[in-house]
Amino acid sequence: MNSYxxxxxxxxxxxxxxxxxxxxxxxxxxxGMPYPQNVETALNVEKIIRERGAVPAxxxxxxxxxxxxxxxxxxxxxxxxxxxVPKASRRDLPVLVARGSDGATxxxxxxxxxxxxxxxxxxxxxxxxxxxxxxxxxxxxxxxxELAHTPVMVICxxxxxxxxxxxxxEYLETKGxxxxxxxxEELPAFYTRRSGFKVDYRLDTPKQLAEAFRAQRALGYPGxxxxxxxxxxxxxxxxxxxxxxxxxxxxxxxxxxxxGKETTPFLLAKVKDLTGGDSLASNIxxxxxxxxxxxxxxxxx
Ligand code: PSU
Ligand code: MN
Numbered sequence: 001m002n003s004y005x006x007x008x009x010x011x012x013x014x015x016x017x018x019x020x021x022x023x024x025x026x027x028x029x030x031x032g033m034p035y036p037q038n039v040e041t042a043l044n045v046e047k048i049i050r051e052r053g054a055v056p057a058x059x060x061x062x063x064x065x066x067x068x069x070x071x072x073x074x075x076x077x078x079x080x081x082x083x084x085v086p087k088a089s090r091r092d093l094p095v096l097v098a099r100g101s102d103g104a105t106x107x108x109x110x111x112x113x114x115x116x117x118x119x120x121x122x123x124x125x126x127x128x129x130x131x132x133x134x135x136x137x138x139x140x141x142x143x144x145x146e147l148a149h150t151p152v153m154v155i156c157x158x159x160x161x162x163x164x165x166x167x168x169x170e171y172l173e174t175k176g177x178x179x180x181x182x183x184x185e186e187l188p189a190f191y192t193r194r195s196g197f198k199v200d201y202r203l204d205t206p207k208q209l210a211e212a213f214r215a216q217r218a219l220g221y222p223g224x225x226x227x228x229x230x231x232x233x234x235x236x237x238x239x240x241x242x243x244x245x246x247x248x249x250x251x252x253x254x255x256x257x258x259x260g261k262e263t264t265p266f267l268l269a270k271v272k273d274l275t276g277g278d279s280l281a282s283n284i285x286x287x288x289x290x291x292x293x294x295x296x297x298x299x300x301x
Contacts, residue, residue: 002116004097008069011057015118020054020298023114023122029078030085030104031265039079041284045291052295059113061088061096061103068117087261089142108146115150120301123155123294125287126190129168147224148175153213155294157286158188158228162246162267165195180227188230191237191282210300229293235285245274
């Protein structure tokens with residue numbers, strides 16, 4: 001067991017007894033939503049998972065410790081500190097841990113912590129991917145590399161079209177990551193159910209998802225699996241509205257020379273400002289939807 005890892009007692013008990021556990025990320029808490037909705041959402045997500053008989057394990061770096069499972073006070077702390085909590089991707093962990101710092105874990109580092117703890121299923125909102133213009137900037141999220149190497153199933157609502165969704169799928173294919181549509185043949189685009197891009201396979205039940213993941217593990221693959229779960233129809237956004245906001249956010253990022261790890265948070269914050277409460281409400285609902293599916297898959301596994 002990793003000497004920097006703390007597994008919460010409730011999570012450890014569930015893992016020891018073979019009960020279902022679902023990992024959750026913390027960048028979505030510290031950087032993804034405003035306070036206090038971020039804390040409220042994070043606690044509701046945990047509640048949804050518990051109501052379905054699974055145990056939530058929200059992951060983060062707290063005081064240099066890798067945490068699988070947080071207390072309410074720790075979630076409140078991450079939500080209240082917001083952007084003052086550094087974003088922790090793979091390359092950030094060594095220094096954050098050595099310094100005894102806090103860190104908001106991305107999809108990448110949440111997968112790492114989940115795997116260290118022995119958790120197979122992870123629910124989130126959206127993943128990082130290949131950015132538009134990556135053919136010159138080379139801005140490709142470490143999330144895709146982690147999916148290639150770490151055996152955790154990530155359940156998301158697809159990716160936002162701040163990214164180049166076509167190139168993101170190409171990259172995942174190269175890396176050997178199966179992209180599954182849950183009840184759909186089309187990659188969902190986070191706020192909307194459709195993107196115009198096809199997923200690799202459509203599966204329709206938590207049991208089928210669990211079977212595919214078990215088969216992958218039995219085949220001895222090192223990598224993860226990406227399950228894309230479309231936002232429920234009633235909460236999906238108007239495509240023209242969201243596309244307009246994304247185009248404007250991309251133009252502002254370019255004009256201001258935003259780059260590196262700031263790109264994703266900048267674009268997400270701009271889109272949120274431009275679309276106001278609508279996008280926040282949709283974002284919250286799709287996370288709940290993914291949490292419920294993840295609990296069902298964890299139970300099947
Ligand atoms: N995309 C979203 N919402 C998010 C993120 C991405 O729609 O909150 C966060 C996730 O934590 C993801 C990270 O792992 O941003 C990716 O950052 P980057 O592109 O810098 O790798
Ligand atoms: Mn990047």
